[in-house]
Amino acid sequence: MSPTTMTILISSLATGTIITASSHHWLMAWVGLEMNTLAIIPMISKQHHPRATEAATKYFLTQAAASATILFSSTTNAWQTGTWDITNMTTPTANMLLTMALAMKLGLAPMHFWLPEVLQGSTIKTALIITTWQKLAPMALIFTMSNALPTTALLTMAMISTLLGGWAGLNQTQTRKIMAYSSIAHLGWMAAITTIMPSILTLNLVLYLLMTTSMFYTLILLNSKNIKDMATSPTTSPTTTTLAMLTLLSLGGLPPLTGFMPKWLIIEELTTQNLTTTATILALSALLSLFFYLRLSYSSTITLAPNTTTTKHKWRFKPTINTTLLTMTLPTSLLMLPITPMIC
DSSP: OOHHHHHHHHHHHHHHHHHHHHOOBHHHHHHHHHHHHHHHHHHHGGGOOHHHHHHHHHHHHHHHHHHHHHHHHHHHHHHHHSOOBTTOOOOHHHHHHHHHHHHHHHTOTTSOTHHHHHHHHSOHHHHHHHHTGGGHHHHHHHHHTTTTSOHHHHHHHHHHHHHHHHHHHTTOOBHHHHHHHHHHHHHHHHHHHTTTOHHHHHHHHHHHHHHHHHHHHHHHHHTOSBHHHHHHGGGTOHHHHHHHHHHHHHHHTOTTSTTHHHHHHHHHHHHHTTOHHHHHHHHHHHHHHHHHHHHHHHHHHTTOSOOOOOOOOGGGSOOOOOOHHHHHHHHHHHHOGGGHHHHO
16 A cells, blocks of 8 residues: 555544544534444454455444444434434434444444454454554543443443453454454443442543553564464564563552552442442453463463574564554553552
């Protein structure tokens, strides 16, 4: 893909997100979401491979269905209230439809089926965009409407997402699918706190973006597409492999790393609101996610012992990538836990 085309697509992604996040009218929010969708599809299918074409088709159909549902729900609300204002969603049926549509946009269970397959058919860089930047526009709408969304539906989807994200991730060997189920589980944690404490939702989203970006960039540096590649990566970059292991543990929420902070705050707030059953299920499902993070970390560090072989293998060639973003995101994604008492 030419640099000019890529610049146009990236600009369209940024513009679509900004339009959605700053709009007060449902039609403009829909326009921003459609710009995001139409800009990412050529990036998914740029490999000219049947798997990439399949992933682009699945992504388009899912996002188009979600956008149509958003239009239908906003039209239903406008029919009842006479306004298209995003903050004036007062019709229960429209709110439920909108919640389902935004869950489909994000990849929340049980509307998650497209996310692992789309990531597996995309390049790692495109998968990074799908799991990070593409979450911003729907999350902006959810944050704007946090007071109107049905709490019971969000808590139900949160429990299903965290359980399914941890359970389904146990059986995966491809790093992109593992990151897809990781995204589903993290979105479940965000959905659980949306209507209760939106400020914690914002904190969780920011830390999720930092940790996921760090992990994807280490995967790009190590050129790792599956667990076998992770096992051979220490022969090339033992330092980067160690950082990848710490980032995985941070994603899993292991203290004293950063990923523990949002989970701690969410469980504390759910307990304060007498939602102890939900908090218990979320905490137990985090153990499932932590298990496959630990397995991936173990596979990447088991060969960290000195390797004396002199044969030049394909995986020994160092990939070329600008590490500026990785240098910025890694320390934050690993070492922010000590500021938690100030947030509390």
